[in-house]
Amino acid sequence: MIRIRPASSEDLAVLRALETACFGRDAWGEEAIEGELAGVPATRCVLTAEDPEAAGDPCDVIVGYASLLAVDATADVQRIAVRPDRRREGIGQLLLDALLETARERGCAEALLEVRDDNTAAIAMYEAVGFAEIARRRGYYHGCVDARVLRLAPV
Structure with a gap:
């Protein structure tokens, strides 16, 4: 069972590894990810998807992450990344649903x-x-x- 939870600065190395695995040369650098985390909760929401049944290494447990920018009435889905070997399991959908719920809670009327x-x-x-x-x-x-x-629209 996949569990969605807020990301923290302790997840930075794993999020960076996910970026590289998922996006290759389009991957965000460590500073960009730190910037996303620094914006929580003011304008950002960063979530991880965890598989609690996976081995104890954080790179095995965290199987995906997502980021949302929410300012005024507009939410912007910044990232949804799922480890390549865990795709087609519905993890991306779980992350998207959680981001959209956050957008609704923050009063956003649309998502881009x-x-x-x-x-x-x-x-x-x-x-x-x-x-x-x-x-x-x-x-x-x-x-x-x-x-x-x-x-x-609406979200």
Whole structure:
């Protein structure tokens, strides 16, 4: 059973490892992740997905993480990362649901996100909960892959 919990600075090394495993050259650096954690709770929500049945090493226990920026009426899903060997288990959906619940609790009327045009699994997950494309950023990822901008309203 996957458990969602708030991330802390103690998770930094594992979150950085997840970034590299999930996003390769698009991975955030340690400073970017620290910035997300530093914004909690004022404007940010950073969550981890844990598998309590996994071995004791934090890299085995934390199987995903997600980050949300919530300012005024708009929430922006910054990141959803699931360890590659744990994808297709519903972990990303659990994290997305938790982020959207946080957005609702904070009074956000809409949620936005960007996703690589070639990430069909993520796009399907987002569209299944009601996100719709509102724009494209041509060549956004290293000049060769478009970014889709998606919006969910109401949250």
